[in-house]
Amino acid sequence: MKEIASLLVKKNLAKTPCRVEILRTLISSDTALSEQELRQKMTHDYDRTTVYRTLRNFLSLGIIHSVALEGNDVRYAITRNSECNSEDVHVHFHCNKCTGVYCLEADxxxxxxxxxxxxxxxxxxxxxxVCEKCHISGNPHDS
Ligand SMILES: [Zn+2]
Ligand SMILES: [Zn+2]
Structure with missing residues (x-):
């Protein structure tokens, strides 16, 4: 994926398979992912420390951001507009049904x-x- 390669170059990071795969997984996901979900979606089984360190590194560089939910539940999402990270005031939506966390890019x-x-x-x-998907599939009384 060209997007990932140029992102790594821009941030002066070597293109390691783990980095590429974490970014690819986060970019292709429409929800923010927990570390566990992320590792499950990745094709290779990288060790926890490697994944954890890579995530910390991406966080500090503003490539990704984290969303802290109750109970130490942290989700990670790609930062779409990393150029103006400090001005990024987007809101997160947490679905009570599927527990999915979405970045709401809309202003x-x-x-x-x-x-x-x-x-x-x-x-x-x-x-x-309740997110869009759960609205469609769920029964209307639950919302
Ligand atoms: Zn949902
Ligand atoms: Zn977000």
Whole structure:
């Protein structure tokens, strides 16, 4: 995938099979993935430490971002617009039924105005509800 190769070059990272596969898996997923889900979707069985380190590395470079849910449940998603990472205020949607976490790229949220002397490092807004897929397949009473 050209997209992945150029992303690694841009971030000065060597093109290792593990890196490529993590990125490919995250890019092709429409939901954010937990470390376990990620490893299950990958074709090779990389050891946990390698996957973990690669994820930390990607996080620090802004290639991916994480979403922390309750109970130490962390999901990872590719950062689509890594150029303006610090201004990225997109919202996450957590489905109560399938537990899927989606990045809502739509500009539905404006950056909050903070009181004087408060500065935000990041935003972590999670909307809980029922996703599109579960709306279609589920019964309407559950929403
Ligand atoms: Zn769902
Ligand atoms: Zn996201």
């Amino acid at each position: 539905i949220f404006t950056k909050p105005v903070l009181p004087d002397r408060f500065s935000a490092a990041n935003f972590d807004l999670i909307i809980n509800g």
